[in-house]
Amino acid sequence: MFTLNKKMLVLFMVLVLIVAGCSKKEDVKEATPTKENRLIYASEEEFEGLNPILEETNLDALLFRGVMRFDENNKVGTDIADSFDVSEDKLTYTFTLKEGITFHDGKELTAEDVVFTIESIMDDQNASFLKSDFEEVKSTKTLDKYTVEVTLKQPFTPLLDKLTVPILPKHAFEGVDMRTADFNSHPIGAGPYKFDNWDRGNALTLQAYSDFFGTKPSIEKVIFKFIPDSNVRALQLKSGEVDVALLDPVQVENLQKEENLTIYDMESSDYRGILFNMNLDFWKDVNVRRAFSYATDREQIVKGILKGHGSVAYSPLQNHEFHNDQIEKYTYDVEKANALLDEAGWIEKEDGMRYKDGEKLSFTITTPASDTVRTNMANYVAEGFKDIGADVKVAALDWSAITIEDADAFMVGWGSPYDADHHTHILFHTNESSINSTGYNYGNYSNEKVDELLEKGRTTTDPDERKAIYMQFQEELAKDPAFDFIAYENAVYGINKNVSGVKERTLGHHGSGFLWNVEEWKWNDQ
Amino acid sequence: MISKWVGKRMVMGIVVLFIVSFLSFFIMQAAPGDPAAAFYGGNAQTLTTAEKERITRAYALDRPVAEQYVAWLGETVKGNLGISSKEGRPVSDIIVERLPNTLLLFSVTMFFIVMGSLWLGTVAGMKAGSMWDKGLSTFSIATSSIPAFWLGILFIYFFAVNLGILPSSGSGDVEGTGGVIDKIRHLIMPAGVLIVTHVGIYARFLQESIKIENGQYYVKVARANGVMERFIRKGIVRNASIPYLNYIAMTIPSFFGGSIIVESLFAWPGLGQLTVKAVATKDYPLLMGSIMVTGILVVMTLFIVDLIMYAMDPKLRKGGIR
Numbered sequence: 001m002f003t004l005n006k007k008m009l010v011l012f013m014v015l016v017l018i019v020a021g022c023s024k025k026e027d028v029k030e031a032t033p034t035k036e037n038r039l040i041y042a043s044e045e046e047f048e049g050l051n052p053i054l055e056e057t058n059l060d061a062l063l064f065r066g067v068m069r070f071d072e073n074n075k076v077g078t079d080i081a082d083s084f085d086v087s088e089d090k091l092t093y094t095f096t097l098k099e100g101i102t103f104h105d106g107k108e109l110t111a112e113d114v115v116f117t118i119e120s121i122m123d124d125q126n127a128s129f130l131k132s133d134f135e136e137v138k139s140t141k142t143l144d145k146y147t148v149e150v151t152l153k154q155p156f157t158p159l160l161d162k163l164t165v166p167i168l169p170k171h172a173f174e175g176v177d178m179r180t181a182d183f184n185s186h187p188i189g190a191g192p193y194k195f196d197n198w199d200r201g202n203a204l205t206l207q208a209y210s211d212f213f214g215t216k217p218s219i220e221k222v223i224f225k226f227i228p229d230s231n232v233r234a235l236q237l238k239s240g241e242v243d244v245a246l247l248d249p250v251q252v253e254n255l256q257k258e259e260n261l262t263i264y265d266m267e268s269s270d271y272r273g274i275l276f277n278m279n280l281d282f283w284k285d286v287n288v289r290r291a292f293s294y295a296t297d298r299e300q301i302v303k304g305i306l307k308g309h310g311s312v313a314y315s316p317l318q319n320h321e322f323h324n325d326q327i328e329k330y331t332y333d334v335e336k337a338n339a340l341l342d343e344a345g346w347i348e349k350e351d352g353m354r355y356k357d358g359e360k361l362s363f364t365i366t367t368p369a370s371d372t373v374r375t376n377m378a379n380y381v382a383e384g385f386k387d388i389g390a391d392v393k394v395a396a397l398d399w400s401a402i403t404i405e406d407a408d409a410f411m412v413g414w415g416s417p418y419d420a421d422h423h424t425h426i427l428f429h430t431n432e433s434s435i436n437s438t439g440y441n442y443g444n445y446s447n448e449k450v451d452e453l454l455e456k457g458r459t460t461t462d463p464d465e466r467k468a469i470y471m472q473f474q475e476e477l478a479k480d481p482a483f484d485f486i487a488y489e490n491a492v493y494g495i496n497k498n499v500s501g502v503k504e505r506t507l508g509h510h511g512s513g514f515l516w517n518v519e520e521w522k523w524n525d526q
Numbered sequence: 527m528i529s530k531w532v533g534k535r536m537v538m539g540i541v542v543l544f545i546v547s548f549l550s551f552f553i554m555q556a557a558p559g560d561p562a563a564a565f566y567g568g569n570a571q572t573l574t575t576a577e578k579e580r581i582t583r584a585y586a587l588d589r590p591v592a593e594q595y596v597a598w599l600g601e602t603v604k605g606n607l608g609i610s611s612k613e614g615r616p617v618s619d620i621i622v623e624r625l626p627n628t629l630l631l632f633s634v635t636m637f638f639i640v641m642g643s644l645w646l647g648t649v650a651g652m653k654a655g656s657m658w659d660k661g662l663s664t665f666s667i668a669t670s671s672i673p674a675f676w677l678g679i680l681f682i683y684f685f686a687v688n689l690g691i692l693p694s695s696g697s698g699d700v701e702g703t704g705g706v707i708d709k710i711r712h713l714i715m716p717a718g719v720l721i722v723t724h725v726g727i728y729a730r731f732l733q734e735s736i737k738i739e740n741g742q743y744y745v746k747v748a749r750a751n752g753v754m755e756r757f758i759r760k761g762i763v764r765n766a767s768i769p770y771l772n773y774i775a776m777t778i779p780s781f782f783g784g785s786i787i788v789e790s791l792f793a794w795p796g797l798g799q800l801t802v803k804a805v806a807t808k809d810y811p812l813l814m815g816s817i818m819v820t821g822i823l824v825v826m827t828l829f830i831v832d833l834i835m836y837a838m839d840p841k842l843r844k845g846g847i848r
Contacts, residue, residue, distance in 0.1 A: 040700060048612045048807075127581060180614040200623045201795020203700040223700045227793050231679055232695055239687040241694060370806075400560050400808055 037526050038221035039499065041515070042233040042245035046201065046226040049184035052166040053121050053128045061516045062206055062222060064166030064189035065214075067095055067114055067148075070516075072505050074417040076160045079214075080109065080167060080190070090155035090461065095163075097146045101213045103169045104194035111142035116170035118150070126178045132426060132439065133162045155459040157466070158419040166191075192217045192519035202226065208519075218501075218522035222515075234494075237261065243496040246514070249307035249373075255494050264493045266514070268507040269320065269415040271313045272377055273483035274365060277443045280408050282361070286480055287344040293330040293484045294337035295388045296381055302487050305376045309492050313485035315474045316427070319506050322420045322470040327478040330485075337388045346389070354389035362391040363408035369396040374411040377486055404442040405434055412483060414440075417506040417513075420470045425454045428482055445482040498524045528836075535832060539825040546821045547814065551598065554813060555591045561611070561808040562587070585611055585810075598814060607818075608811035612804075617815035620800065625819065627697050628796035631785065632823070634713060635720040640774070642721065643728035647770070648763055650729065651736025662733055666726030674784060678719045678791040685715060695793035716792040720785060731773050735766040768839055775831040779824050797823075 043058065052060045069079035078084065081095045101109040118140045121128045136156040141149050152159065167190060172183045187195050192214060193206040204224045208217040225242055227233045234251045236242045238258055247255060247263075256263055274292070276283040283289055298312035311318075314329040346354040346361050354361040367378040375396045382392040395407075404410045416422040426432050430446040432439025453473040460466050491507045493514050501521035507513045562581040582588050586597075601608060607617035650662035686694035697712050698704050704711075739745065739762045748758050786798035793799075797816050804813035 038701075049614060124580065127584075180609060184614055197702065199698070199700075199702045200620070201627070201799065202696045202698060202702070202793070205701055221701075225696065225700050225793075226795075227695050228799075229791050229793070232682060232791060232793070235679075235682050235687050236694055239690060239694070241686065398806075403560075 036221070037219055037523060038223060039219050039244065039518070039521065039523075040223045040225055040242045042227050042236060042242040043204075043224040044230075044233070044246065045228060047204075050187040050195070051168075051178070051181070051184045052187075052189075053117070053130055053168065054126065054179070054184070056129070056512070058512060058515055059187075059204070059206065059224065060166055061191070061513065062193040062518055063187050063191045063195065064168075065191050066164040066166055067097070068160050068163045070161075070164060070418065072503050072517075074506060076164060076418070079164075080114075081163075084160075086461075090157075090459070091152045093150045093152075093159060094143070095148045095150070097148070098213065099146055101190055102211050103190050104188045104209055105169070105172075106211075107169065107171060109167060109169070109190050110145050111148045112145075113167050113170050114148045115140045115142055116173070117165065117168045120168065120173075120178060121165065123178075130165060133165070155461075157458055157461055158421040161419040161422060193222055196221070212519070215519050217519040218526070219518070222518060237494045240496070243499060244514075245494050247492045247494050249305075249309045249492065252307065252309060252492050258494075260497050261494045262497050262499075262502075264491075264495065264502065264504060264514075265309055266491045266493065266504055266507050267311075267319050268489060268491045268509075269318075269417040270413060270491075270507070270509050271316065271318070271415045271485060271488045272374060272411060272413050273313065273485040274378075274381065275404070275407075275410040275412045275443045275483055276445075276481070277405070277408055277410070278445055279405075279443075280363065282346075282356075282363075283443075285344050287340045288346070289481050289484070290330070291337040291340035291344070291388060292385065292390070293481055294333045294340070295385055295390075296330070296484055296486060297332045297384055298486055299332065301377055301380060305373060305380065306487060306489060309490040310487045311490075313487050314478065315485065316415065316424055316477070316483075317420055317470060317474055319415075319417065319488060320420060322467050322474075324471040324474040327475050330478075330481075334387050341388060348389045352386075352389055353391055360391060361389060362393075364393045364395050365409045365411060366395045366397060366402055366404070366407035367411035368399050368402060370399065371411075371413075373489065374413065378411045381484075381486070405444075410442065413509070415488070415509070417508055420466065421454075421458055424470075424473070425458060428477065429454050443482060447476065447480050447482075449476045450480070500524055531836065535829055539829065542825055543818065543821050547599070547602075547818060548595070550817045551595045551814060552591060554810065555594075561585070561810065598811075602814075602818070607815040610809055610812040612807045612809040612812065617811050620812060621797070621815055621819050624795055624797050624800050624816075627794060628798070628823075630709075630713065631716060631720075631789070631794060631796055632782075635717045635724070635785075636781075636827075638717070638721045639724050639728055642725040643732055644763075646725070646729035647732025648736060648759070651733040651766070652740065652759060652762070654737055654740070659733070662726070662729055666730035669722055669726040670724070672723055674719050674723050674787050675791050677723060678715070678788060681715050681719060682792075697795050712794075716788050716794045719788050719792075723784075724781070728770070728774065732766060732770045735769045736762055739766045764838060768835060771831055771835050771838075775828050778827050778831075782820060782824060 041058070047055060047057045047059070049055055050057060050059060050063065052064055065079050067079065067081045068076050071077055080097055080101060082098045084093060084095045086093055095114070097109070097111060097114070103109055118134060118137065120126055121130045122134050122137065136152050136154060136159070138151045138153045140151070143149050150159065169188050172188050173181055176182070185198060190213070192209055192212045194209040196205040196207040198204045203226065206222045208220050210216070227236065230248050230251070233242070233245045234247060234255060237245045237255065240260065252263065255261060276289050278284060302308065302310050302312055315324065315327060317323055341354060346356045348354050365378045365382060367374045369375060375394070378394045378396070382394050385392045414423045414427060426439045427441055428445055428450055429439065429441065430451050432441040433444050434440060434442045435444070450473060453469050453476065457466055457469045457473065460469060491514065495502065499521055501517070503517050503520070505513070505516070560578065562578040586594065598608070607621070609615065610617050610620055613620065646662055650658040653659055682694040685692040692715055693712050694715065697709065699708050745758060745762060748761070782798070786802060788794065789796045789798040790802065797820055801813065801816040801820065804816055
């Protein structure tokens with residue numbers, strides 16, 4: 001029996017070696033022991049595809065460049081474009097592109113590619129998530145090889161922001177359906193890094209592109225290693241298996257003690273709040289909305305749920321140059337909340353709950369279950385609302401099971417570090433109601449003054465004038481709140497101490513954009 | 527005789543797969559959630575009603591479920607698993623990338639679990655009341671009640687962070703240049719967790735059946751007649767193996783389920799991880815594809831176990847039982 005075991009063991013080992021050998025292309029080269037000039041990023045999830053107009057990934061900033069680009073202060077400047085002109089009526093933009101810019105396959109980037117990209121986004125067939133950004137565009141055409149003309153339906157100052165969109169090579173899509181194109185797994189851009197290899201389920205490697213038109217990258221390779229478990233990401237950062245990782249708030253304290261790491265606690269424009277669905281009758285009374293805003297203990301949420309890596313929120317433009325801090329901030333005040341509810345006619349009964357016309361003050365906050373921070377926040381505020389006599393339930397559901405328009409209230413997450421129009425018009429303007437437009441005004445919020453200010457903001461070009469408009473917008477929104485703003489989440493990254501060149505800027509959603517200037521990063525010992 | 531038996535088994539296997547496909551297809555459709563919204567994933571908050579309708583139409587999700595199933599079945603029989611709605615690539619390509627990893631993890635862990643539990647179970651079972659006997663009982667209760675993800679984190683902390691001798695995730699070096707040795711190094715921790723959490727319970731099962739067998743009349747007679755202990759042991763183990771193999775066969779499907787957690791934790795790119803992802807994104811073609819391939823794997827493994835039992839148990843050959 002035992003001799004049989006040994007034979008089987010040998011046979012089995014041989015089989016294992018064969019399977020292991022088959023599953024990966026045979027390579028004689030062992031991993032070189034000397035330190036390589038490469039950066040390993042712990043990626044939270046694997047990408048479905050790398051087409052930047054179909055899916056947003058952390059790789060976009062490395063692989064692609066746009067006509068325009070945001071700088072360190074999130075201000076928009078030219079990138080692929082050399083210069084641009086705006087017509088007198090603000091309806092026609094003419095962009096002159098830099099000559100000699102090449103895609104990673106060596107072909108030159110021309111005006112045709114820019115037109116192709118915008119048209120692809122606007123094409124319904126492609127179902128691009130960026131489509132609403134280009135709603136105001138009437139047409140685009142090439143004037144010559146290096147000149148593009150964009151015509152608008154009405155003046156739209158944020159167009160320059162929207163044109164930071166990655167430019168796709170037209171020639172890579174000849175005769176193919178964009179959704180199933182080979183490009184999506186073998187992208188070609190004009191950015192500082194080019195696609196090298198995608199070992200599915202394991203890692204994706206990008207290589208410095210030597211003909212890049214901007215700052216030539218110093219780090220030879222950037223590798224995205226897919227590690228779905230957040231604890232494993234933190235442990236690998238500790239062990240040095242990865243060089244950069246986005247951290248959960250609870251992990252930060254522990255990793256701050258590590259000597260080989262630098263922690264970047266970066267401000268973001270990413271806020272959380274409760275969307276009031278105006279289809280529900282009791283939200284129509286502004287005093288009810290204000291009452292719930294007063295009954296939200298934001299300080300505790302920042303302290304307890306975000307572990308201090310965030311700040312209390314009161315405006316959608318808080319971490320923004322147009323920020324107005326003279327508005328109502330709805331500091332936690334249960335008494336005020338109770339008074340407002342009394343005024344609104346919601347009367348407390350013996351069971352401690354409030355009633356009006358025999359109806360109990362009760363609603364459900366819907367939240368995506370996969371987002372633990374949002375779910376924690378929803379649970380915390382629901383508990384707190386008992387203090388003002390409201391019976392609030394939480395429904396944590398899968399994204400695919402959520403219809404925001406049908407929820408009584410929803411735990412939203414929005415915010416943009418870019419132009420003030422971004423994530424304001426589309427959320428709060430009456431015409432952006434998701435029922436009859438492509439906008440994201442899911443709660444059917446409508447306020448004439450807000451509408452007027454948002455329209456003026458779009459069409460005004462003078463920065464000072466615009467600032468005044470958005471300051472006033474924030475004031476109006478605070479008086480008649482569409483959301484119960486809760487908190488801004490910081491993005492906390494841990495990175496190997498030997499990497500230099502990281503430039504902090506206010507980040508967008510879920511800390512995206514940390515790698516925005518990776519071509520300027522370098523290893524200190526290289 | 528054997529060919530008839532094999533033929534019967536194969537027909538049964540196909541029937542099982544058919545039932546699996548039917549059930550999973552309909553359960554999937556009945557689950558709450560909108561595939562169009564899942565299609566947008568993290569961008570779901572930016573999905574509008576019009577867009578939702580367009581996606582639903584594009585993937586024929588507005589057709590009756592039965593019609594969708596028949597269409598799917600027809601294509602699958604022809605060997606076409608369809609295109610992943612989320613990745614836009616053929617499902618068969620995606621599965622082929624993952625399959626070797628799953629086979630590797632499954633065969634290595636199963637091999638060590640079987641070998642380890644055979645050895646432990648025999649030693650402990652033959653010496654009733656000994657340290658081995660009591661030790662194994664404690665060991666099996668302890669290890670089978672440890673959550674795999676917790677043990678995994680512990681492993682990572684110990685072997686990857688403190689000792690720095692093993693890589694903690696993936697199935698190979700990030701640039702794919704590590705070769706076979708590197709692959710095995712990556713395999714050690716996920717396989718280790720599965721082996722440690724399973725070997726005890728299997729050994730314990732064998733231990734118990736050996737104890738029962740050891741007390742049988744025929745064993746006593748053999749011992750009284752002076753048959754060498756080596757042969758007695760062989761006989762006992764052989765007889766005790768039948769319920770043990772049955773137990774393995776019974777637990778294989780749940781073993782596959784359990785390995786999903788380990789695959790996710792160690793980012794081992796196998797079928798389990800893929801299935802979970804397909805569920806989360808409601809990628810129906812991919813989900814059906816991975817369920818079917820996993821189903822085939824389970825059916826095939828059970829078939830092998832049956833074959834071994836057939837070889838070991840004369841009663842089966844004579845068609846006595848079942």
